[in-house]
Amino acid sequence: MISRRYLYLMLAALALACNDLALGPGIPKPEDPGAKASRKKVLVIGIDGCRGEPVKYAAVPNIRKLMQNAVYSYDALTQPPTWSGPGWSSLLTGVWGNKHGVTDNSFSGSNFAAYPVFLQYLKAADPSLQTVSICAWAPINQHVVSHADARVNVTSDAAAKDSAVARLKNGDPDFLFAQFNDVDAAGHSFGFDTSVPQYMQALTKMDGYVGDLVNAIQSRPEYASEDWLIVIAADHGGNLAGHGGNSYEEQNIFMMYHNKRFVSREVKKPVTNSTFVKFMQRGQYAFTENTAYDFGAMVKWTVEYRVRTSGLSSDPPFIANKDWNSGNNRGWVICVSGQGWKFNAGDGSRRVDIGASAPALNDNKWHHIAVSVDRTGLVRLYQDGVAVGSANMTALTTLDPANVTKLIVAEDISKTYGSRYANPVINMADIRLWNDALDPLTIAEYAKCDTTVTPDHPYYSNLIGWWKGTDGKGTLLKDASPKKIDLQIAGNVNWEETGKDLCGAMVATDVPKIVDIAPRVISWYNIPINTAWKLDGKLWFDY
Ligand SMILES: [Zn+2]
Known part of the structure; x- marks a missing residue:
């Protein structure tokens, strides 16, 4: 099968040739053929333990700048059990735990054969896509990630940032997942809450890494002809006691989809009678x-x-x-x-x-x-x-x-x-x-x-x-x-x-969820979603 990128290159070359032939006095210049050939790329920044609500109040200037062209939510959700194992599994497979089977950080009971990391679907549709996974928490690469051209385990957030920046500067990744730990660590030590200065400072430090990653993307020589989707998400939230339970605070995560063409849209938790x-x-x-x-x-x-x-x-x-x-x-x-x-x-x-x-x-x-x-x-x-x-x-x-x-x-x-x-x-x-x-x-x-x-x-x-x-x-x-x-x-x-209505029934909240990321990323490359994959997420915008 001819790769998507090879096709684009052929089309671009054809368009250039046609332009040369067609251009003449009085004939309007056709659209820049480079726009049609713009290459779809994705960066997913995974911030362990990044509860949504505190981001609203944190000093995060780089994330705020991305919001100006983003669909984002402080009210996004994952599902219990709110551990990293199930959370990252849901993000990377696009299905909830009842399908991927992971219930804790041991990853035992996983069913990645039936519900694989979505990189498998990317690679099957276009083997030329370069996929990279850089993790500060190694079990993600060990247990969940396959179909990556590079799986890199690092031992600190600074190293995760450096590794990702280097690959964005010197390499040509089409999909890059970079995962960070320190926000979660601050939450465990001091509490996952807006009232906790150490947690808020960890968000600010993480925001600095986000800025470095965005700079690395925007400095790429081919940036003008690339179409980057930048996703920020978390595996779970937390409360003053930690995470792992069923509370709203532990299920609440920050999520963002950024692209330079997007119009800013905050998706808020519906104000229901709950x-x-x-x-x-x-x-x-x-x-x-x-x-x-x-x-x-x-x-x-x-x-x-x-x-x-x-x-x-x-x-x-x-x-x-x-x-x-x-x-x-x-x-x-x-x-x-x-x-x-x-x-x-x-x-x-x-x-x-x-x-x-x-x-x-x-x-x-x-x-x-x-x-x-x-x-x-x-x-x-x-x-x-x-x-x-x-x-x-x-x-x-x-x-x-x-x-x-x-x-x-x-x-x-x-x-x-x-x-x-x-x-x-x-x-x-x-x-x-x-x-x-x-x-x-x-x-x-x-x-x-x-x-x-x-x-x-x-x-x-x-x-x-x-x-x-x-x-x-x-x-x-x-x-x-x-x-x-x-x-x-x-x-x-x-x-x-209360999350429940006057009859005691759970109120459905339609906010971005961690399982939405897989179908969004797959669709970003114009790869059709196969219903046989049984993905649980939904698309929040069309592009
Ligand atoms: Zn944790």
Whole structure:
């Protein structure tokens, strides 16, 4: 078979010959034939233990410069077990561990016969491609890499850089994999985290090597006619304790695809409803004051929310418009009661108290709470769509504390109630407020974890506040109702990424993954992906 490169050379020669014949006065000059003959090349920089999130905050000027022409992500992922053996195997084979079989750094159980290093596919399609693998961690070359014209093991990151730079300057590699260790070493000694100066300094030092490699590429005599894809990726992330486990931090890696023609694109982790606001500290609450919430004037209303907790104590409010120092005080509160909850309302001298006769909330699962109030009749309590209590409201004359219109989540309107004791840790979501008493069937239907409010909701015109609590960042609980009355969060704002939705199901996150690199590199050489290879990755861009 004629090699791809030989074909390009023949085409280029033909094009040059034709140009000579065709060029004449008034005839536009054809495109530079060199562009058509541009040679596809790939550098993969493998940084052991390079967790994605810290790169966002590290001093990495060379990587930042590459980002100006790159598709990249601080939120890229690998899969557990988060050891180097499985990680590098996934990168170099393009399949997950259930196929390549590597579960630890011994590489025992590997199935590289069925799922080989992707260099095998490159070499099969074009034997003339020069492939090089330079590793500071020798087991990669020993166990995973085959079909490399050169397998080089070095004993330091500086030596890996020097070896790669020398081959880029003096040789003609079409594919070069250079793998580095020191970021991982810093992580093991001090922690894989943005808060760890030694880890951040290791990223900066590694960035210097990236700069040297990029300089070596751009200094190549044939650089103008070469089309380099520079990939940066890691085998796993880590946390303050190390890596090897299943946490998000350990699966989180940095990934980048750079080419001089690329338009900068950051691929962010989708903000899904798996990120929930978490109230866990004294002085932390969400609050607004707005005339839309004039409970003194409202005859009917309904409050709904979802809550998740592993334990409750005393009687702090979930949501209130009153000073909970006394149950007689004007206004209403839905608050903790034992491992459950209750409702109280007062008019200054009389009070209504009703507890939910319902299963405990402390199972760390999401529960739906609803209270519908009809001042001319009953207050009704529901948990997970089931009626769990009711009381007569007709004796109360007013619910409006001092004629102001406050609404507060995880506190009472004194904002100091929680200082009396350690607040329980609670996630809250889907806080919905309606200026009508919702009927039991509607409450039950929309209590289900996989439902959401749409304009088809029978009471949609009564929706006067909907704080999903899933924004994932910031100091506001944004109002998704037509009223757009955001709640301001006070105190330390905690957004918890649970990775699970309100039904407890894992949320699929579409971010770059370590197995995407193999199909991207293979496709870079215009080699078609064979479905029989059973690659697990996807292409994030076409070129
Ligand atoms: Zn490690």
